[in-house]
Amino acid sequence: MSTTSNPYRGFRFPAEIISEAVWRYHCFSLSLREVELMLAARGIEVSYETIRxxxxxxxxxFANTLKRRGPKPGDKWFLDEVFIRIRGKQHYLWRAIDQNGVVLDILVQSRRNTKAAKRFFRKLLKELRYAPRVLVTDKLKSYAAAKREMKLGSEHRQCRYLNNRCEVSHQPTRQREQQMKRFKSSRQAQRFLSIHSRIHTHFQLRRHLISASEYRTARNCALAAWREVTGLAQVS
Structure with missing residues (x-):
């Protein structure tokens, strides 16, 4: 967020309420109406449509700023795709994460063939501006064909179980899909999941891998970064 202008100018509610509503909606598996109810319990009357x-x-x-502020992505990419339903039709959500569990990018497509894999590779390379040292995927042949056609020199490891961490990273999306009942269009799914993946991942600190004191330190750092991103640090 820019410090030279106030992005909240002209809004009825202050930055603290707006940023907390966005945080609760994307950090937890809450519906818009549930966030509305939680704010109402604090005496804040705002409709779920406004929260949307x-x-x-x-x-x-917020998501773009978190992405810019985040650490440099790793050189080992894990790629996976899962199907999602949009208006009753099957689509595929392509996702890439690095060895640290950071979501690199996502892409909603109607196919999972070689053309779709190449499109996802191009999106990743354009955004990150470097090729990975290692690619880890499942045994979908489209990955190997796309890598070969694009002449990527990365080592390619294809194994169902090596890719478990990327499959696990789809779980928040599955929870969201169930909570929202359905996505209305591929554009809406792409827009929402791009925001949700970045904000949700920012607060997923892999607690099972660190001690309680390390977790508290990491949590405080994540919350401090969120306050800076949303402009609350300047407001306070």
Whole structure:
């Protein structure tokens, strides 16, 4: 967020309420109406439709800023795709993470053939501006064909079980898909999941791998970064 202008100017509610509504919606498996109820319990009367608009207007800026502020992505990419239903039709959500569990990018497509794999590779390479040292995927042949056609020199490891960490990273999306009942269009799914993946991942600190004191330190750092990203550090 820019420190030279106030992105909240003209809004009825202050930055603290708007940013907390966006945080609760994307950090936890809550519906818009549940966030509305939680705010109402604090005496804040705001409709779920307003919260939806906040999520669209501010969520993308928050997610993009978190992405820029985050550590440099790793050189080992894990790729996977799962099907999602959009208006009753099957689509595929392509996801890439690095060895640290950081979501590199996602892409919603209607196919999972070689053309779709190449499109996802191009999106990753354009955004990250470097090729990975190692690619880890399942045994979908489209990955190997796309890598060969694009002449990527990365080592390619194809194994069902090596790719478990990327499969696990789909779980928050599955929870969201069930909570929202369905996505209305591929564009809406792409827009929402791009925001949700970045914000949700920012607060997933792999607690089972660190001690309690290390977790508290990491949690405080994540919350401090969120306050800076949303402009609350300047407000306070």
């Amino acid at each position: 608009e906040w999520g669209l207007r501010f969520g993308r800026d």
